Amino acid sequence: MTETTTAPESEAPGALTTLLQQQFSDTLLDFHNHRGDETVRIKRGAIVPVCQFLRDDPRCKFELMVDLTAVDYFEQGRDPRFEVVYHFKSLAHGHRLRVKAPVPEDDCRVDSIHELWKAVNWYERECWDMFGIEFTGHPNLTRLLMYEQFEGHPLRKDYPMDRQQPIMELREIDERNQYGRA
Amino acid sequence: MNLLLEILSIPLVQTILKIVFMIMLFAMPLGTLMTLMERKWSAMVQDRVGPNRANVGSFRGHGLAHIAADGLKSIFKEDTMPEGSDRFLYLIAPFFGLIAGVSVFAIVPIAAPIGSFTFQITDIEPGLLFIFAITSLSVYGAVLAGASSNSKFALLGGTRASAQMISYEVFMGLALMGIFMVYGSTRVSEIVDGQNAYWFGSLIPKWGILTQPLGFLLFTTALVAETKRAPFDAPEGESEIVAGYFLEYSGMRWSAFMLAEYVAIVGVAALVTTLFFGGYHVPWLHLWESAPEWLVRVLQFAKFTAFVVFFCWFQIQLRWTVPKFRFDQTMALGWKKLLPLSLANTVATAAVILIFV
C-alpha cells in the first residue's frame, strides 16, 4: 500500500531537536522529522519550561503559538491515550516546531501555558471542551464551543456519534445582566 | 354657482382646501412614493433592479404596486407592545413625528398669490421660527419611543436621538440667520419674494444658494441630521443598536414612524427649495410679460415640485453614497465644526451687508 512512501523513523534530528535534546535531555521522550515537520515528544510535566524556553531563547524565538490541540489514540490502543499537540512558528527564524505531550487517561491533566501566549487561553478551553484534558492553572477552564450543560467530551473516540444530549431549557439572560452587582 | 363661490371665499374653507391639497395631494403621496423610490433609486445606484414583484393582476408598474403591498402588509401585522413598556407613552410616540412632518408644510408657498388668495396654508410673521419650534417637537417622538420601549437598544437610540436633534437645532437656527439678514424677514413669503430679485439687470437671480452658499450647506446638513437620516443616522444605527428608538415597534405604528421619516424628507426638500432656490419663482419668467396668469401659476408649481423631487432624490442619493457617522462624531461635527462655522457665517454676512448695502 505504501509504495511511494518511506517509513518516518530513523531520520536525522533537526537543529531545534538537537537544541532541545541538549537543554532538556531528561524530558525529551522521542522525536521525528517526518515530511519535514520537526516534532518532539516531551514529558507532560516539562511543558511549561520547554515552552518558556522555546519562546524566549534567541535560537528558537517562537513568537506565534499557532495551534494547540489533542489527539485521542483510543482506537489504536496506545498508552498513554491522549497526546496534546502544540504547533509553534517563529517569524524571526522562519521555522516551525511541533511539540507533543502524552497524557494518560486516568490522570488527564497537563500544565497550562496560558501565561506565555495570550492565544493559548481559548485553545486550552477548546481542548478541555473537546477532550476533557484538564489544563492545570488555567484561569477559566470552561466549555467554549459546547454549552455549559453538555455531557461528555465529544472528540473522545469513545463518545458515540449519535449520542443524544438532554434537552435544555430556554435560556434567559439573568446572570450576565447583573454585572458589577452583588 | 354663486353660493359655491361664496363658500369658497370663506377663509376657513380655503384653509381646509389648502390643507387637503398640500397634505393629502402633495406631501403624503410624495412621501409614500419616496418609500418606494428609496428602494428603486438605491437599486439603480447599486446596479440592481429593486422591488418589482408585487402585482395587481398583471399590473406591476415597475414596482408601484409595492406601495399598496407594503401598506396592506403592515396593516395585517401584529402590533406588539413589549413587556414592561409604558403603554401610554409607547402609544403616543409615533404621533409626534407625523405632527412635525405635516406641520412643516404650513408655511411653504407653492405658487405666487392671486390677489389676497395665497397658495400657502398660512403666512405667519415668525415663519421659520415656527419651523424650529415644530421640528423640536419631533424630538419627543424619538425620545418617548426610546424611553417607553423597555429595551436597552431603543433607549440608547432615544438618548442619541435627543442629544443629536437638540444639538443640530442650535445651528440650524444659526445657519438661517444669514438668510434672515439678506432678505430682512423671517416671514416665508417675504424671503421667497426677496429671491425674485436679480443681479446685473435680470441676469442672475438672487437665490439663497447664491447669497448664502455656506448657509445652504450648513442648513441642509442640519436638516438632514434633524431627520436622522444618513449620514447622521446614529440614533437608528441599524448595524449597532439594531433599529434604535423604534426597535420595538411593529405593524402600523412602525409604518407611522417610516411615513413620518419620508414626509420629513419631502418637508426638508420643500424647505430647502423655498429658502435657497427661489421657492416657486421661476427665474426669468418676468421677461415673458404676456404670460397668462394661470400658466404662470402652473409653471411655478411645476418648478417647485421639480425642485422638491430633486432634493428628495438628493437626500436619498446622499444616503447611498456616504457611510454614517459614529454618534460622538456627529456631536463633535456639530459642536466643533458646524457651530463655529455658522457663527462665522452669521458675522460675515452681517459685515458684508453693512459694508455693501
Place this chain on the structure above:
Amino acid sequence: MELKVKQVQRVDGFKESLYLPAIFTGFRLTVRHFFRNLFGAKDVVTVQYPEEQRPVSVRWRGRHRLTRREDGFLKCVACYMCETVCPAKCIHIDAGDHPDLSVEKYPVRFDIDELRCVFCGLCVEACPKEAIRMDTGVISMAYASRSTFDFTRDLLKDEYQPNEVTKFLDEDLPKPKSQAEALPNSVGLPAA
C-alpha cells in the same frame, strides 16, 4: 523570490478633513451609476430569476441523472461504490439480477435523498460505469413536499418531472426475450 513588502498609504490629510471633496467624488460615481441604470439599466446585473435563468457552466453539479445503455437499459450495475463514497450517505441501492445475463446485476432500488445530498460529485467520480451523472443543469429543487425529494429510479427518465408521481417501474425497462437476444447487446462478448 525575495520578500517584498509594501507599506499601505494611510491618506488622511487636510483635504480629507474637509469632508466635501470625498463626498463629491462619491456623488460623481453613484450618480453616474444611477443615470446609467435609469436610462436602460446598463449596469444592472440582477437576474430576474424565475423568468430568466442564469446560465450555468457545463460542469455545474445539479440534480443527479442515471444514464442508459444503448438498448435503453440502466448502465448502473449496482456496485455500491457511490453509496460507499457518499459523504452524506444519501444513496441507497438494492441490487437485483439483470435480465441480460452478461451484465449480472442492476439496481432494483436506487434512491437518492436529495435533501441530504451535499452535491459534492464524489459519486460521479466513483462510478466505474458512468452510470450516474450530475449534468442535468438543474440549479434549484424546490418542491412542496418532503417526499418529492426522495428520488427513486425515476431519475432515469429522460424528461423527469418530480411533481408527477409516476414511477419508473421494472416493467418499463426493456427486456430481452431470450438469452440469444440478450448476449449480443453486451460488450466484450462475440455475437452469437
Place this chain on the structure above:
Amino acid sequence: MSMETALAEPQLAGLPIEADEDTSIMAIEVGPEHPAMHGIVRFTTYVDGEMIVDMIPEIGYLHRGFEKESENSKWIQVIPYTDRLNYVSPLLNNIGYSMAVEKLFGAEVPRRAEYTRVIMGEISRITDHLTCVGAAAMEVGAFTFFLWFIKAREYLWELIEQVSGARMTTNWTRFGGNATDLPDGFLDDLQERLDKVKDILDECDKLLSKNKIFIDRVKDVGTISKEDALSFGFSGPMLRACGVPFDVRRSDPHSVYDELDFEIPVGTVGDCFDRYLVRMEEMRQSISIIEQAADKMPYGPIMTDQRWVDYPDKKEVYGNIEGLIEHFKMVMEGHQPPEGEAYAVVEGGNGEVGFYVVSDGSGDPVRVRLRPPCFNYVQAMKHMTVGHYIADIVPIFGSINMIGGELDR
C-alpha cells in the same frame, strides 16, 4: 465564564471595576441575533454610557462537529466538508486539506495542478476579502460599496463555477491534484473578469478610501500592537496590518508561490483602517498573481501519477480489469495514507489556515484538525474593543472577518 466565577475572582475575569451597587454599568447582548453579527457569535458587552468596559465573547453557535465528522469519514469524504469551513473562500480550505494529506502520502503535485491551484486559490482570496471589506463597510453605512463588491464577487464565483462545477461548495482538489482542469477559453474569460473586478476596486477605492466619514469610523479603532497581535496568534491580514510582513505564501513556501512575484502589503498602526487598506491592496496583489500564473501556466497532467494517492485514471478503470479493481479497492477502503502526522498550512483569506492530520495507515483519519485563523481574532475582541464605543464593535468585528463555519467548525 459564569458570573459567579467572575465575581469570586474578579482579577481572573479582568473585571475593570469592583462589584458595587452604584455602578452605572449595563449589559448589552450584541449577538447572536444582531444585524452586525454576520457570523453567529455572542458578545455580552458591558457598557458605561456608550463606552465598552468589558466584553465576554461566546462562540460555538455554528459548531457542527467538523472534526468528529471527519474522523468518522474517509479521507476523501472530508474534502466536501472543508468547503463548509470558510465558506467564502472554500477553495483555499480544499487546497489546505489536500496539501496536508499529500504531505502524509509524500505525493508530488504536477506543476499544472499547482498553477491552477494558485489561480483558483487567489480568486478565492479575492472573494474572501471582497466579502470581508464589503460587509465591514456596509455596517458603517456604505451599502453601495458592499453591493458593488458583491457584484465583483459574483463575477469571480462564476469563474470558480466554470472550473469546479459549483460556486461555493467547490469540492475541487483531490489528493495529488485537482478534480478538473481549467476549461477551454478559461484564461481569456479570467482576464476579462479580472479587468472588471479591477474597475470595481478602483471605483470603490474612490468612493470610500478618502472619505473622511469612513476614515473617522475606522481610524484608530480596534488598534492592536504588534506584540499583542503576535501573542494572540494573529496571522494573515490582521497581523500584516500591525506591520509584520508574515505571509505563509512567503514564510513557508508551498505550491509555486516562489515563482511568482508579489508584494506583501503591511500597515503601520494595526487599526481597522490599516486592515481595510491591507485587504484592498492584497486584492490587487492577488490579481497580479493570477495574471502571472496565467501567463506561466504550463501544460501537463493535473493529477499525480503516483498510485494509491488518488483513483486511477478513468481510462484504466473503463479499459482494464486491474484499473477497475484498484479503483474499486480505493473507493471501498478509502485512500490509505501511510502512518504518520502532518501539518500543512496555506495562507487563507484571513490568515494561516492549518490542517493537522494524523493517520494510522487505514482509510479513516485518526484526527483532522483545522487551525482556524479567526479563532484568535475573536479571542482578542475584548482586547480590541474595551475603551471604544458600542458603535465601534461594528467596524472592529467587520475587520476581523469572522467566518462562523471556520470559527466553530
Place this chain on the structure above:
Amino acid sequence: MTITNDYLPILILILVGIGLAGMFTIIGLVVGPKLRTREKAAPFESGFLGKGMEGYRYDVKFFMTALVFLVFDVEIVFLYPWTVQIRELGWFGFVASMVFISVLVIGLAYDWKKGALEWE
C-alpha cells in the same frame, strides 16, 4: 390678519397629524392579529429573553449636551430680532451683536476646553 386666521391652520394641521397617526394606530390595533407569546412580548435582547432596561442609567454626557443646548438655543433666540432688523440697526447693532456673539463664543470655547463637547 388675526391670530385666528394665522394660527388656526396650524392647529388644524396638528390635528391632521394626530388624526393620521391615530388612524394608523387604530387600524393596526383593530385589523392586526393578536397572538401574544412570551418571546414576542419580551424586549429585543439579541435572541435572549431579556429583562429590558432595568438598571440602565443615562450617561451624564446627555445632560451636559442638554445644558449646552439650553444656553445656546436661548441665546440664539435673542439674535433673531437683530438679524431681521440688521439694516435699520446698522453698525451700532453690529457691534452690540458682536459683543453678544463673542460672549457666546467664549462660552463655546470654555465648554470646549472643559471637555463638555468631548464624548469621552
